[in-house]
Amino acid sequence: MSKLTLNTEGDRFVVVVRRFAAPPEAVYRAHTEPKLVQQWMLGPHGWTMPVCISEPRPGGRIRYEWAMPGGGGFHLTGEYLELEPYSRIVHVERMFLPEPTPDNHIETRFEKDGDGTLMTMRMTLPDAETRARMLATGMEHGMEASYQRLDKLSVS
């Protein structure tokens, strides 16, 4: 089983490399076709994506909405900038947590690697505040009780 590598490039970028045991066409489609995206781009266990809009053409819209078990969720919007089937996708996205995070510019490349695909995804490293918000959102349900306690304190 191939493993993911994740490296920072300077202090502004993150580069993720992962190999898949399927040809570039399939991996590319799984990144752009809503019915396929909906099945895997789900984050922590138990989350679902009830809304998935993906219009894979330059200027096409992206909208992913995630729902967490027990209520709550967040969404992401974006636009496709460049598409080279089945080798390259450039898009921009922002999360709403609920305030929008700064635009994340992402380039994803799919290269034939034997009978599989080597995927390289280069994204912008979010700033400190965005990271904090994303960390907070990524935290799993153990956090909920604490937030409820925090809400009761109603920092005013």
Next chain:
Amino acid sequence: MPQSADRILRLTITYLLYNDFVMLNTARSARLDAAFLALADPTRRAILARLTKGEATVMELAKPFDMSQPAISRHLKMLESAGLIARRIDGTRRHCRLTDAGLDDIDQWLTMLRQALEKNYERLDELLVAMASKRGEK
């Protein structure tokens, strides 16, 4: 409290909770209890709100409150032992600031990103297998 200060404060607290729950979930309850106790007081919350704007001396922090310096110092001590603020002494001045809870946050963020992506890509591996077998059936 202005909304932006409130948000920064919540982010600071979020970092603390994240550290305690996800990164170092040993000895977490003692620190969390200290943090919640420290936050359960309007004076201490006002002090934290002031510190979201930047470092301040104990004198500056005491100014808006009708309180003796020893009383303010007790509040600061509680905030410090809860890990919410750090103090440094510069000659005769005592400075306070919010703790740099974000010090290792790039590492934390990368860890979270890696976990989320690994889960996603494991699902994608399965989906790709399913897509290939479907195509084989055609």
